[in-house]
Amino acid sequence: MGERRLWRALAGNRRVVLGGGVVVLLVVVALGAPLLAPEDPLRQDLLDSLLPPRWSGGDPRYLLGTDGLGRDIFSRLIFGARIALTVAVVAASLAAILGTVLGLVAGYFGGWADMVISRLVDIWMAFPPVLLSIVLVAVIGAGLHSVIIAIVIVDWTRFCRVVRAEVLVQREQDYVTSAVTIGLSRWRILLGEILPNLLPVLLVLLTLEMGIAVIVEAILSFVGLSVASDFPTWGGLIQEGRQYVYQSWWLMALPVACIIVVVVGFNALGDGLRAVLDPVMRR
Amino acid sequence: MKDILEIDDLHLEIRGMAVLRGVDLNVAAGQVHGLVGETGAGKSMVGRAVLGILPGGARITDGNMAFDGIDLAQLPGASRRRMLGRHMSLIPQDPMTALNPVYRIGRQLSDVLRHSLGLGRGAARRRALELLDEVRISAPERVFNQYPHELSGGMRQRVLIAGAFACGPKLIIADEPTTALDVTVQREVLRLIRRLQRNEGTALLFVTHDLGVVAKICDRVSVIHSGRIVECGPAEALFSAPQHPYTRALFAATPRYDRPGERLMPVPRQLTRRMRDDAAAYDQHRRAMARYA
Ligand SMILES: Nc1ncnc2c1ncn2[C@@H]1O[C@H](COP(=O)(O)OP(=O)(O)OP(=O)(O)O)[C@@H](O)[C@H]1O
Ligand SMILES: [Mg+2]
Helix, strand or coil: CHHHHHHHHCCCHHHHHHHHHHHHHHHHHHHHHHCCCCCCCCCHHHHCCCCCHHHCCCCCCCCECCCCCCCCCCHHHHHHHHHHHHHHHHHHHHHHHHHHHHHHHHHHHHHHHHHHHHHHHHHHHHHCHHHHHHHHHHHHHCCCHHHHHHHHHHHHHHHHHHHHHHHHHHCHHHHHHHHHHHHCCCCHHHHHHHHHHHHHHHHHHHHHHHHHHHHHHHHHHHCCCCCCCCCCCCCHHHHHHHHHCCCCHHHHHHHHHHHHHHHHHHHHHHHHHHHHHHHHHHC | CCCEEEEEEEEEEECCCEEEEEEEEECCCCCCEEEECCCCHHHHHHHHHHHCCCCCCCEEEEEEECCEEEEEECHHHHHHHHHHHHHHHEECCCCCCCCCCCCHHHHHHHHHHHHHHHHHHHHHHHHHHHHHHHCCCCCHHHHHHCCHHCHHHHHHCCCCHHHCCCCCCEEEEEEEECCCCCCHHHHHHHHHHHHHHHHHCCCCEEEECCCCHHHHCCCCEEECCCEEEEEEEHHHHHHHCCHHHHHHHHHHHCCCCCCCCCCCCCCCCHHHHHHHHHHHHHHHHHHHHHHHH
């Protein structure tokens, strides 16, 4: 399609602009955390503990106040974005790769490969995803790696199902027959002809999956199964803030707000991309 | 003259249902061979069997196909693929869907050349532009950089024709290449195919249900009904003196430019029913024979 028309369509979609803005902001904050954060997120100062945000009478040094150990909330939130982004990008991409490969094979080659993979997906879907990931991390041990592995193992099916269904549609298209009649091999047709037609769908799924990954990471750090507890993660901040919810409600509210904004951003971007790319691709 | 394609007693089933019941068809090198018949007669299946692009569930149960003296059934997959790009090709029915929507025209044409002839990037590009020019596309450079959805149906069919002739194949199968096009465009595309075919000396198996088209471009014609060739002969002979009652009925149902005002007669139901009954009886007979074989 004409690249310029596509960019214009994307720029004209409110959800793409809004969601894209949030995602760009997340990336900037995560990458620039050491520059943006006014304080060391780990530095404790017990004399300054549980200060309220600046505008409600707190110390001007701490924009959003401090936690029970006197650490700067603003800086901790900023560094929390790093974990959120890392998990979103790495886990969603790996889940996408695993699910796409299996979906391509199942959809294109059919036969026993399809039977095995589809059965596997059915079995997977029978487990509640959040419970499954908690159990998984509990088994393989806490930590960032485990969180990512858990998300990949739980969520590859989202990609696999959609890709398989899409390949079943695409492989009956005449352009595939054309590719066969010029003598291309099956792998070349699958990867060179069919896969590029799936990219818009994959992009949408990937964006939505990033939002899901942020939530799952938050849940896992909330139950203490993510990175070591003194390093700031949004889920961990919620867990810490929970103890002070009556004295300092913002300790819990701020990381919750961060998660909501980021997840809504990813979802808006995904839905917007779907709205823009679908009519373009289905012509 | 030598036959480039020899089909001998081809039987084909789709999920146990007989679709071709002993098709005999020879296409001479450099000639245009028409394959006509009603919808569902099995015309497309003959072409697909030759190209090896049968739908799922289809199985060749009997018969031989030879291309340029090579038995297609004996040919290993890789050799067959090599033959497909290089020596036989397809002009598809629906130009709207036969091109990959995500690639530019130039890339798709070059791919054929690079894959089948092993041309380099630059050579493929030059040849692709030549081809676009040969199919009378007025601005080859521009079309080269366009995506399929930016072209009209007629233009896309020209691109596909360019692709089919790209590697100088010995045989092209054209499956109703003009039915999806506007009437005005149909004539030009037909003329284009005929001209390229003559210039290149390519044999053409031209599948159609349009007798007017057959009269215009075919050297020989086979008439197919219920998966069997009921009559075959030179185009003029068939038009002036059709032998089989079904052929005669088919002609009576077709308007002819040389006899304007003639009353058209539908193909009599009785006749097609009898022929279908014949075919069914034949299937039964073959099944019975197979049990003793
Ligand atoms: N994918 C398929 N699955 C099952 N049966 C099929 C399939 N394609 C074709 N058939 C059957 O095979 C027979 C021959 O089909 P074919 O497409 O060769 O007809 P045709 O002569 O090309 O007709 P048309 O003029 O409509 O293109 C038909 O009776 C049809 O019902
Ligand atoms: Mg057909």
